[in-house]
Amino acid sequence: MSRVLRASAVMMAGTMVSRLTGFLRTAVIAAAIGTWALGDAYNAAYQIPYILFDLLIGGVLSSVIVPMIVRAQKRDADAGKAFEQRLMTLAILILSVIAVLGVLLAGPIMQLYTADNWTPRKVEIATTLAMLILPQIAFFGIGALAGAILNTRDRFAAPMWAPVLNNIVVIGVGIAYIVIGGASANIEEVTDRDLVLLGLGTTAGIVAQAIILIIALHRAGFRFRPRFGLRDTGLGEAAKTASWTFVYVGITQLGFLVTTKLATGAGEQAPGMGNSAYAYAFQLFQLPYGIIAVSVITAMLPRMSRYVADGEFGSAREEFGSAVRLISSVIVPAGMLLMVLGPAVTTLIFSWGRMTGGNALYIGNVLQVFGLALVPFSIFQLLLRVFYSFGDTRTPTILGGLNVLINAALSLVAYFMLPPRYIVIGLAFSFMIAYVLGSGVAWALASRKVGGLGGRDVFSGLSQMYTAAIPAALIALLALWLTRQFADITALTSAIMLAAGGGFGVVLYLATAHRMRIPEVSSIIGLVAGRVRR
Template structure:
């Protein structure tokens, strides 16, 4: 699992790092005030609609159906793949067209009720340029799914890097010629920003289609759906659609409240929340997603064979492997969050105060890193049984908790602290949600080896606390000498983060945290080669 995860993590790391460079350049170009909030709200709409329509069922339903069709059909599943691709192109193109026509009502739904008509017009204009991404998302995602069934992982792993590079170029151009003030932004500015963002997804999709063609796939439009198994796919996907719909409702509540907070306290709104959340997702995306991808097929085979002991061992190994990186990452984010965001975001039209605020939000998200990652691993226990209903029900509980706590934060906290309160609501939600999911998953698989997991986590925290203390000492010493700037932040991260991480690795190795020792062994063996 470690070797497989490392291979996937390499591509994911490059993709995420270029993604954060893209985020930093965009933030420098458009800031975190009203224009930044409008762009981030419009930018999320294609992702939301795509997830609601197809994204949530790709890995859990469509990929297994393609694999079965390859074994079942005389043509090796080629006609089935062509029907899926045809259906995705037709349906998502129609949805994209309808989305462009309804851009203003959609943006009114996701933006704050206290936004002016002019600001909604700006967000709607951006949405009209960005919503065509839905069709290209579908084509690219379906191509990636078919490539995965053919054991071709490189293109889906690296294509997002090209998307990021295109948008970085667009953001640099916008920084040179565009305005970050929503009151002075021109139609040409919005065209550059919106069309440039969509161009990145178009390039990403083209690369995946070329890779699919080189893998032997030949597209031929097929509209006949009878006796194809797509009806079975739709029935299997119902609870997955429910899960995605429930989580997107929670996202809508958070976006609505965050944009409202930004209107009341400029610079402390949806953009700050979005940028902090993207940084929070970096350790999870690189480590946890890679482990989950390697773990799920093995757990599914063990469950299918009735080998619950092996499945429990696999789950425990996955949790400890993820936690060996996530635990110190979470603690270091809690300490060094402002230094991270100051280094990344204090450029262009961003101020040091805006960057520091994003860092404060990131510090709160650091608390959520461990419970959020464990929650996602727990969901794979249910998926290994083919159970998509229980995750949807747990998601409903999570959204109810998160929405309630978020509303309390919105109506009780000072405007500048609302987004920080939303991040804290997210953290509490996943602490409670992971507890509920653990109880239900433990009943399903007859135990999850809780003692072993707790023992491993406690040793990781003991090893990580000195690292956090060292980072905190470096931060305090630096702030006594100079204010936090991009330069001082780089020093803090290099000294505090670097020495802290080294101290954690040494302490964990001495405490015989086997997962850390395995990672060290893997890295040293690769370096030796």
């Protein structure tokens, strides 16, 4: 476990700064454009490059490419250098074509992901923004591949720190939008100049992020030379293995399409309570997951792939068990605190500029439900990496299909059965149930794959962590109740709640967990104390 913690520490630091600046970026953009029509149009356009990247490239990176690079490094006489160069050449060509096609087809793509009851003006604005944002697919994908190659060389810092530059650029764009030329959040008043600033400014952030990763890859010894020969490279095997990944990503994006359509439709029925509210709450929900889980998963996958390639299943099981316990030691209290303090978090972040206190509070209510999903979502992502380390992409596809089916069915029930203001909250609840059930099925299949996952020890540790987190949640609830006795929820009172409830809650959790001898928490405390002493 200490090995996982040490490997993840630098990534956690970078990811924490990245997510915190991401917090600020989200708050600035929300203050600039609000959560009404323009906010919904921007968020819909902003999500498209990520959707297309995941659909065509992103899933392959995490499930196929990293294990194959590891195998090429072990197998090839040149330690996989030619394989990496061919991979980068192919990625540049494919991603450039995708970016061009994306811009040309921006209109039909936006029609697919937006609600049928959007006004022509709203669709037009979203399409214009998409045309300006979609070119970032090429830079985002090339940067992601550079990050994947760095990870296989145990260079984890740059991929975790590079998004900070992206966030800083977009923060500057949001501030410029607010202060230059009287830019408006009213979709009827927004000008072409305003849209160019928002769209190209957002793309500029991804370009800067990609440049940082390319420089880091060069410093790690990678020298790019175009290579086009594919025979006997293993890329044919990768394409065959990736076919299931494409199906998996396609299924998950179909589920995302359903959620987006329902959320945008809800926003038309209840303005300010639609897709933007869902998107902002989801971004905040992913903060603790991104800081700890992504860091640990990134460090875990190359090592698990090496263990599986060498037939060391015992070491693979130990790696997984250490990872899930370490992640849970942070996300268990984080999830419980989000359930209590979600509205305080969002009020502090979003009740500025063109946002209202009511909009911010609603995002917090959605975030509270997402807090319930934090543990099952993180464990589900860990379990998928067990299959990927074996080169098995078929089983995750089946699991993804089950997950999407449950989520989509429950989301449709929420859309048609709940009042408009509660639809997005219902969508978050559907997400949570889907991952609870999906994690149970995935655990059973992964355990069979690797010969057991130490479920008794893992669930014993989880029980201890939840027990240690209960006093922290109660302290946060007490701070919330006491503050509400004297004042309404505002940015100031929210800051007080977070400082008192969140701050004391975290300290109490660490003290309780340390006293209960939960080794993962003790290791984190020891690592931090060691860094401070230095």
